[in-house]
Amino acid sequence: MDELNNLMHGFSVAMTLPNLGFMVLGVTLGILIGVLPGLGGANGIAILLPLTFSMDQTSAIIMLSCIYWGALFGGAITSILFNIPGEPWSVATTFDGYPMAQQGRAGAALTAAFTSSFVGAFFAVLLITFLAPLVARFALKFGAAEMFAVQMLTFCSFVGMSKEPPAKTLAVMALGFALAAVGMDTVTGTLRMTYGVTELLKGFDFLIAVIGLFGIGEILLTMEEGLAFKGKSAKIQLDVVLKTWAELLRYWKTSIRSVLVGCWMGVTPGGATPASFMAYGLARRGAKDKDSFGKGNIEGVVAPETAAHAAGTSALLPMLTLGIPGSPTAAVLLGGLLIWGLQPGPLLFTEKPDFVWGLIASMYLGNIVGLIIVLTTVPWWAAILRIPFSVIGPIIIVICAIGAYTVHSSIFDVVMMLVFGVFGYLFKKLRYPLAPLVLALVLGDMAESSFRQSMLLSQGSLDIFWANPLVGGLMALSFVMLLWPIVPVLKHQLRRRT
Amino acid sequence: MERSEEAAEAGLSNRWPELLVALFLFVMGIIAVIDSIRVGIGWEEGEGPRAGYFPFYIGCILLASSGWILITALMKFKRAQPQFASWTELRSVMQMLVPLTIYVAAVVFLGIYVSSLVLIAFFMKVHGKFGWLATVITSIGVPLGAFLLFERWFLVPLPKGPIELMLGL
Numbered sequence: 001m002d003e004l005n006n007l008m009h010g011f012s013v014a015m016t017l018p019n020l021g022f023m024v025l026g027v028t029l030g031i032l033i034g035v036l037p038g039l040g041g042a043n044g045i046a047i048l049l050p051l052t053f054s055m056d057q058t059s060a061i062i063m064l065s066c067i068y069w070g071a072l073f074g075g076a077i078t079s080i081l082f083n084i085p086g087e088p089w090s091v092a093t094t095f096d097g098y099p100m101a102q103q104g105r106a107g108a109a110l111t112a113a114f115t116s117s118f119v120g121a122f123f124a125v126l127l128i129t130f131l132a133p134l135v136a137r138f139a140l141k142f143g144a145a146e147m148f149a150v151q152m153l154t155f156c157s158f159v160g161m162s163k164e165p166p167a168k169t170l171a172v173m174a175l176g177f178a179l180a181a182v183g184m185d186t187v188t189g190t191l192r193m194t195y196g197v198t199e200l201l202k203g204f205d206f207l208i209a210v211i212g213l214f215g216i217g218e219i220l221l222t223m224e225e226g227l228a229f230k231g232k233s234a235k236i237q238l239d240v241v242l243k244t245w246a247e248l249l250r251y252w253k254t255s256i257r258s259v260l261v262g263c264w265m266g267v268t269p270g271g272a273t274p275a276s277f278m279a280y281g282l283a284r285r286g287a288k289d290k291d292s293f294g295k296g297n298i299e300g301v302v303a304p305e306t307a308a309h310a311a312g313t314s315a316l317l318p319m320l321t322l323g324i325p326g327s328p329t330a331a332v333l334l335g336g337l338l339i340w341g342l343q344p345g346p347l348l349f350t351e352k353p354d355f356v357w358g359l360i361a362s363m364y365l366g367n368i369v370g371l372i373i374v375l376t377t378v379p380w381w382a383a384i385l386r387i388p389f390s391v392i393g394p395i396i397i398v399i400c401a402i403g404a405y406t407v408h409s410s411i412f413d414v415v416m417m418l419v420f421g422v423f424g425y426l427f428k429k430l431r432y433p434l435a436p437l438v439l440a441l442v443l444g445d446m447a448e449s450s451f452r453q454s455m456l457l458s459q460g461s462l463d464i465f466w467a468n469p470l471v472g473g474l475m476a477l478s479f480v481m482l483l484w485p486i487v488p489v490l491k492h493q494l495r496r497r498t
Numbered sequence: 499m500e501r502s503e504e505a506a507e508a509g510l511s512n513r514w515p516e517l518l519v520a521l522f523l524f525v526m527g528i529i530a531v532i533d534s535i536r537v538g539i540g541w542e543e544g545e546g547p548r549a550g551y552f553p554f555y556i557g558c559i560l561l562a563s564s565g566w567i568l569i570t571a572l573m574k575f576k577r578a579q580p581q582f583a584s585w586t587e588l589r590s591v592m593q594m595l596v597p598l599t600i601y602v603a604a605v606v607f608l609g610i611y612v613s614s615l616v617l618i619a620f621f622m623k624v625h626g627k628f629g630w631l632a633t634v635i636t637s638i639g640v641p642l643g644a645f646l647l648f649e650r651w652f653l654v655p656l657p658k659g660p661i662e663l664m665l666g667l
Contacts, residue, residue, distance in 0.1 A: 050654065172523075178557060224591050394614075
């Protein structure tokens, strides 16, 4: 078992004292980010990214990915205690988590949420450990055309699987690609779409977009909801934890189903949010007492949390092996790798095994560390939420502004952050999905260069995308995904005719 | 659902925001297409596709999809629309957006420290109704903490203005 040897080696990299310290720090920061409105996994990591430039690469990625785990855990705390989802993927957790807290079962709900998160993440990491090297080895054979086909599939699946209107998904995606093209063309050096503005020469950095869209946009949404925190206080006693764990064993079927949904949605870029809703829906459909859902059924906490974590974690699989992130947060991590000079993709596994396996080992450790930290420190996080928004709000804005500035030491970026923030708010309100925009912004240059390379190879003929079964299959699947939203319309038409 | 909300509280309907955002996307599409044509969308002999080749098609997709949204928005323009937000909600959003815009403008001219101090103090005093002591401690503490963390420990300079210059920082 090559993988096990590699993994053991990875543990020896991740288990050093400073790295364990970074893990604890990362998870703690992550929970804080997950708990506070307006700071989420994606933009929290984007803000902290510049601070890691001086750190050792492996330690930096360990800390950043632990922030991600922490944020995934943190989202559950606010949903259960305050009925306020700290993260979009914990919306489904509020359905049954908050009623449980109102009935005085907050401890049980939190234990169930954290444990399910852990289970979901754990299985997803197992999947990464054993599947990622295979995918990477397979992807080594990929040429430019295959790479483009995979990217095409990524973007088409957004259109096919997103809950938002397909035209809007397509529009924000194209906007992301267009913004990515602004500035100097990487192949010919021609200036594109700058219209003589010097600030645009370096193009739009997706980190600024993430901080604006997710940070400032979220703050504006929070203001609209007129936040008043009226939460339940919570302490988790050991006997509640043990009792809940015993109870959880009964829901193994729900857990397995949610893990499968989560891993599938994470690897294909469906993301954690749809995965959590889907798992909740499935659990409800499969349950004997459907009516108890929404009134404090513990199964309604288990299903979405397991799926969200499985999806959030397995989103790193395509990022590591193909260089294609499965979620906005994975996209930010990918951006970090690029800034450190690491090209994610199949070669990373052979060229930087220390880094890759250190990261994978840290996923196991980080989730264990995360579980222990959240179970022991819940009351403190709940206390932070009682600080009024009139203090937290402006402080988060200051943090976002500092984060936007430090990416390139550019004031123009702070202004752009505000612009992206306003659009983040408008897009959210009008049901434009944000994830495809961010992913297009990150992958724009990569997709363009693989497309142009394929065109060069084929001397401008599109036939190269049908040249062999692999690339042809990927392209065909992409078109199925792209046209998927039309299927219900056609069905409806057919039914009307008969 | 929609109607009951409207009955509950008056507000802005989706009509104009939907239309304006789609129009904005459409204009972005036009910008992308025009500039791609300028740098060349064709095939350069011996070099391959020109710089505008890829963005041109992206611009076309943007035009098509936003055009579609625009047309559907226009087609149901007269019909009843879901609410974008109630006026009270929009006022809360403005209570954040206006100071935020002033803050960003202030960062450009005064640097980040003084602007942040004023922003935090403003929110705590006006919206939070905090006492002077808490306000002063928080509004000075946060920029000071940022200064120590970024400039002293991580050696990342943040934007400074005339006031920091006077203090010799």
